[in-house]
Amino acid sequence: MTTPPIATTAPAPGEPGTTGAASAPGRIEGRSLGRIAWTRFKRDKAAMTGGVVVILLVLLAVLAKPIEAVFGLDPNVPHSDLLDPNLGGLPLGSFGGMSLDHPLGIDPLQGRDLLARLIEGSWVSLLVAFGATVLSNTLGTVLGVVAGYYGGWVDTVISRVMDTFLAFPLLLFAISISATLQGGAFGLHGLPLHIAVLIFVIGFFNWPYMGRIVRGQTLSLREREFVFAARSLGARGPLILFKELLPNLVGPILVYSTLLIPTNILFEAALSFLGVGIQAPQASWGGMMNDAITYYQVDTSYLVIPGLAIFLTVLAFNLLGDGLRDALDPRSN
Amino acid sequence: MTDTQPAAVPSPTPSPERDPQRAPLLKVTDLVRHFPIKGGGVLRRKVGAVRAVDGISFAVHPGETLGVVGESGCGKSTMGRLVTRLDEPTGGTVEFEGRDITHLGAAAMRPLRRDIQIVFQDPYSSLNPRHTVGTIVGAPFKLQKVATEHGVKRAVQDLLELCGLNPEHYNRYPHEFSGGQRQRIGIARALALKPKMIVADEPVSALDVSIQAQVVNLLDDLQRELGLTYLIIAHDLSVVRHVSDRVAVMYLGKIVEVADRDTLYSRPAHPYTTALLSAVPVPDPRRKERRVGAAPGEGGGRILLTGDVPSPINPPSGCRFRTRCWKAQEICAEQEPLLELLSPGQQVACHFPENQQSPENQVTTP
Numbered sequence: 273m274t275t276p277p278i279a280t281t282a283p284a285p286g287e288p289g290t291t292g293a294a295s296a297p298g299r300i301e302g303r304s305l306g307r308i309a310w311t312r313f314k315r316d317k318a319a320m321t322g323g324v325v326v327i328l329l330v331l332l333a334v335l336a337k338p339i340e341a342v343f344g345l346d347p348n349v350p351h352s353d354l355l356d357p358n359l360g361g362l363p364l365g366s367f368g369g370m371s372l373d374h375p376l377g378i379d380p381l382q383g384r385d386l387l388a389r390l391i392e393g394s395w396v397s398l399l400v401a402f403g404a405t406v407l408s409n410t411l412g413t414v415l416g417v418v419a420g421y422y423g424g425w426v427d428t429v430i431s432r433v434m435d436t437f438l439a440f441p442l443l444l445f446a447i448s449i450s451a452t453l454q455g456g457a458f459g460l461h462g463l464p465l466h467i468a469v470l471i472f473v474i475g476f477f478n479w480p481y482m483g484r485i486v487r488g489q490t491l492s493l494r495e496r497e498f499v500f501a502a503r504s505l506g507a508r509g510p511l512i513l514f515k516e517l518l519p520n521l522v523g524p525i526l527v528y529s530t531l532l533i534p535t536n537i538l539f540e541a542a543l544s545f546l547g548v549g550i551q552a553p554q555a556s557w558g559g560m561m562n563d564a565i566t567y568y569q570v571d572t573s574y575l576v577i578p579g580l581a582i583f584l585t586v587l588a589f590n591l592l593g594d595g596l597r598d599a600l601d602p603r604s605n
Numbered sequence: 606m607t608d609t610q611p612a613a614v615p616s617p618t619p620s621p622e623r624d625p626q627r628a629p630l631l632k633v634t635d636l637v638r639h640f641p642i643k644g645g646g647v648l649r650r651k652v653g654a655v656r657a658v659d660g661i662s663f664a665v666h667p668g669e670t671l672g673v674v675g676e677s678g679c680g681k682s683t684m685g686r687l688v689t690r691l692d693e694p695t696g697g698t699v700e701f702e703g704r705d706i707t708h709l710g711a712a713a714m715r716p717l718r719r720d721i722q723i724v725f726q727d728p729y730s731s732l733n734p735r736h737t738v739g740t741i742v743g744a745p746f747k748l749q750k751v752a753t754e755h756g757v758k759r760a761v762q763d764l765l766e767l768c769g770l771n772p773e774h775y776n777r778y779p780h781e782f783s784g785g786q787r788q789r790i791g792i793a794r795a796l797a798l799k800p801k802m803i804v805a806d807e808p809v810s811a812l813d814v815s816i817q818a819q820v821v822n823l824l825d826d827l828q829r830e831l832g833l834t835y836l837i838i839a840h841d842l843s844v845v846r847h848v849s850d851r852v853a854v855m856y857l858g859k860i861v862e863v864a865d866r867d868t869l870y871s872r873p874a875h876p877y878t879t880a881l882l883s884a885v886p887v888p889d890p891r892r893k894e895r896r897v898g899a900a901p902g903e904g905g906g907r908i909l910l911t912g913d914v915p916s917p918i919n920p921p922s923g924c925r926f927r928t929r930c931w932k933a934q935e936i937c938a939e940q941e942p943l944l945e946l947l948s949p950g951q952q953v954a955c956h957f958p959e960n961q962q963s964p965e966n967q968v969t970t971p
């Protein structure tokens with residue numbers, strides 16, 4: 273009975289009732305659900321593409337500063353010599369001043385390198401989107417699972433709070449809070465403060481979406497007999513929540529998170545576009561679009577470049593999220 | 606272990622419930638569970654109730670198996686959850702080993718959980734898909750902080766072996782097993798703490814017919830080996846026939862008949878039992894003889910129940926079975942028949958019981 277679990281290449285002799293005995297070596301290991309999901313995921317071309325793009329984007333964002341240093345890119349250095357004062361500060365040359373030195377051109381008036389700004393903007397945009405997603409999904413998961421499992425008045429109170437949050441005029445709040453905190457708060461100033469405010473505003477007011485999803489899932493999970501089984505063994509509420517229910521919610525949470533990140537990227541862009549997010553001169557994708565809006569009639573490329581970056585990011589995350597949902601769905605095969 | 610336990614069925618006393626020496630292990634009195642129906646609107650006021658369990662009484666004695674049979678929706682699972690205290694009764698009492706556990710809190714219930722365990726109806730939902738078999742069957746030891754002689758892993762493997770599973774499958778996930786194997790895993794989990802009593806809620810109804818017998822036999826063997834007491838729920842009489850000492854028949858939240866196994870199958874007294882019996886397929890040709898002799902239904906033919914089961918929200922007045930009963934009279938709508946002793950070892954709730962020897966009790970059907 274105590275076969276040593278060594279990975280011998282010899283097949284297990286006569287393992288009764290072991291389905292994969294012939295193919296599996298001596299060690300008998302369950303094919304975990306994660307492994308099965310990965311097998312399915314690998315077959316999904318669109319999802320794999322999305323996943324690769326997401327990984328590249330994250331690498332770009334994390335390595336933004338080193339990349340800028342290595343390639344000598346600086347998002348905030350003006351190149352006024354490349355601007356044409358006769359045209360009101362538009363870049364010299366065609367296509368927004370594209371050249372070998374500035375592959376994506378330079379921006380009007382200030383002449384800053386757009387590639388550098390795009391790379392610099394990536395970490396700001398992704399950090400805000402990730403931060404806000406983590407915040408809203410943590411809040412949503414905890415409150416949703418508690419509401420769904422305990423039900424009764426706990427559920428009623430949490431559900432009403434969710435409704436209230438969803439009815440909240442988010443934009444007004446964002447504008448007023450960033451105006452109030454202009455001078456600094458919690459020991460934060462400048463960029464860190466702006467990022468923190470964005471994460472808070474986006475994350476704190478979006479948790480009810482996650483909360484509703486998790487609550488719904490929990491409502492159906494808690495009627496599953498394994499929850500009764502845990503209770504019949506004397507398991508306490510928190511243990512049931514974290515050991516029995518939460519592992520079954522990881523899939524939906526993961527899927528919804530990958531779908532929420534692009535929404536939050538758009539949110540960051542919108543808020544920065546409205547001037548209440550990241551402040552100049554710091555580059556962010558939303559901010560770049562804000563800068564471009566005055567010139568879109570002269571040269572659309574200023575709008576297209578950050579727009580395309582946002583579009584590709586959103587698309588990649590959505591493809592990844594859809595693929596994850598299919599891969600983790602126990603009904604699909 | 607087995608020899609300290611009294612024999613499962615004491616043959617000299619045909620009905621265990623009237624043996625004064627044997628205190629019941631589980632005693633249920635007037636048990637009620639109504640699920641409130643909330644209306645719409647903000648206040649969600651109670652507008653009615655699903656009377657899932659509506660006043661049932663029975664007792665289970667040590668070493669005995671009580672089968673509980675009834676159609677889908679008659680409140681069997683609810684009853685199972687009430688006696689295992691997974692649900693709070695609306696009324697009545699549940700006593701375990703003479704102790705009233707009806708309203709014990711979760712903390713007070715915890716030590717008792719070792720003694721009374723439950724095997725669930727759906728093997729696909731009773732095992733957490735995200736846990737390995739080792740985690741699932743080992744959970745009782747961890748939750749109840751029970752020390753094991755050679756470690757939890759060894760204890761789990763012993764349990765798997767006891768239930769006819771490969772102990773090496775410790776690391777596998779539930780989805781890698783068939784329904785029958787999953788049910789065995791569920792049984793192994795229920796046995797981990799060496800309970801005195803096991804409530805099995807339709808342990809085989811989700812399984813293929815060919816597998817059903819294997820699982821029922823496993824339960825039977827385990828009872829003999831470990832001296833267990835069973836409350837086995839089923840939706841047809843054929844499943845529990847083999848394993849039960851006594852059988853209770855439920856209809857719409859009520860027990861309509863309780864009797865010793867042989868009495869119930871040979872001389873069913875309640876028309877509903879008769880109807881259920883006539884629907885029982887005869888799997889074993891050797892038993893066919895007895896069955897024909899029993900002559901379910903007056904003519905010995907098959908009785909087909911017509912009409913739907915009435916709603917447990919608004920059950921019929923008087924006898925709940927009267928809307929489908931071919932013997933119903935006026936009194937059946939006016940007076941609720943009480944569960945009364947008909948003959949030794951047989952209680953029935955019917956104004957005009959079947960298979961009566963004395964002619965004055967026999968009422969001719971119109």
Ligand SMILES: Nc1ncnc2c1ncn2[C@@H]1O[C@H](COP(=O)(O)OP(=O)(O)OP(=O)(O)O)[C@@H](O)[C@H]1O
Binds near residue numbers: 679682
């Ligand atoms: N939590 C609940 N809330 C409201 N009604 C419920 C609840 N649980 C059960 N019921 C109702 O109580 C009645 C009895 O249900 P129960 O599950 O006990 O039936 P059952 O005899 O086990 O049926 P089955 O053979 O289908 O398992 C049904 O009408 C059901 O709809």
Ligand code: SF4
Binds near residue numbers: 877927928930942958
């Ligand atoms: S009491 Fe009347 S209606 Fe009910 S089962 Fe008996 S005969 Fe039928």
Ligand SMILES: [Mg+2]
Binds near residue numbers: 681683726806807
């Ligand atoms: Mg049931």
